[in-house]
Amino acid sequence: MRVGVLGSVEVWLDGEPLPIGAPQQRCVLAVLALEAGEAVAPDRLIDCLWDDDSPRDARGLVQGYVSRLRKVLKPTGITIRRTSAGYTLEVGRDEVDVHRFRALIRAGAHREALDLWRGDPLGGVTGTDLLGRFRTGMVEEMLSATEEWAAAELAAGRHREVLAELTGHAADHPLREKLVALAMRALYLCGQQAEALQRFDRTRRLLADELASDPGDELKAAQELVLRGAPVEPAPVPAAGISTLPFDVPDFTGREHDLDALTRPATGTTLWAVDGMGGVGKSALV
Structure with missing residues (x-):
């Protein structure tokens, strides 16, 4: 497992957590991980970060978070790709704990799935009610x-x-x-x-x-x-x-x-x- 959201939001390299950065930056990573391999529109990220009270330069701030995350993720080989549809975390779903959890549940391996949980999901993240609904x-x-x-x-x-x-x-x-x-x-x-x-x-x-x-x-x-x-x-x-x-x-x-x-x-x-x-x-x- 290289990306974790079933507890504090983490990325591991050779078993060691990487310094992801500020809570809002972790929020961007968490939302991208929840949709691993799929594009997430910038507006969706803004809704998760600020709800209806977003700053004027919200898109620029999101772009800055993504840029810093790319630097953090570079040693792992995980990338964040930008397309017209939005930002995509290029990582196999089996390497993100929440997707691994769901796959194990579908396979009936409940004990192995539950062992992936490390605490309250999306820990260390600052976000809005939308992110809270994800957590719930x-x-x-x-x-x-x-x-x-x-x-x-x-x-x-x-x-x-x-x-x-x-x-x-x-x-x-x-x-x-x-x-x-x-x-x-x-x-x-x-x-x-x-x-x-x-x-x-x-x-x-x-x-x-x-x-x-x-x-x-x-x-x-x-x-x-x-x-x-x-x-x-x-x-x-x-x-x-x-x-x-x-x-x-x-x-x-x-x-x-x-x-x-x-x-x-x-x-x-x-x-x-x-x-x-x-x-x-x-x-x-x-």
Whole structure:
């Protein structure tokens, strides 16, 4: 990867970041990288830099930013070409992290795609509301990919592996119900039922206070799952080739004496009966 926007806007040469320059200059590079290989009109760059409050010499300033960027990029072999249609960053899309991210998502390689993220996208950039909308859209892509990845991991029984990352995202985006519901499932599967219910309650109150709405079906289903202590059905996973085997139980401990008795060699015929209230682990023991 040579150009990055999934975090601070960077260009790397032999693994080392290059000095791109001032925030507005980074903004020009970021917009060109988002459209790598495609022409970006000067007016589009001006809208990203200044919105409706552009200076009189805006085109000249853009030209200056581009000229300085060309000097910075020269050692990398990446160029900025000027045509009648606008400015084009001449770089392969596979060398720009956001385009690589999207290609990996299309290929179903969500974990590899998510590993490209280094922080808040378009970091270190000064720009307008238009650039902010770009940033919001990219975060939405990341969260959707996280949800798909987490659903696949939970379906495969890897709840412990996803717990920290999933609950972190859910804490950062507490109004995103699908993400919170997945985090509740992971917590429940890891034996943290109380924390799962606390997550639900916090989200319920936030929805009421900020959106004047109630939890949706997915979030309510996650709450019911925890309250009933029911086995978790694998979440639907759109990607092909994902295992849909049922989940394992969250934990199975404290039955050493029973297991020893059940597995001890016996003389003659022995019949065992396992009895107990619902949810205590009869099926798991058997």
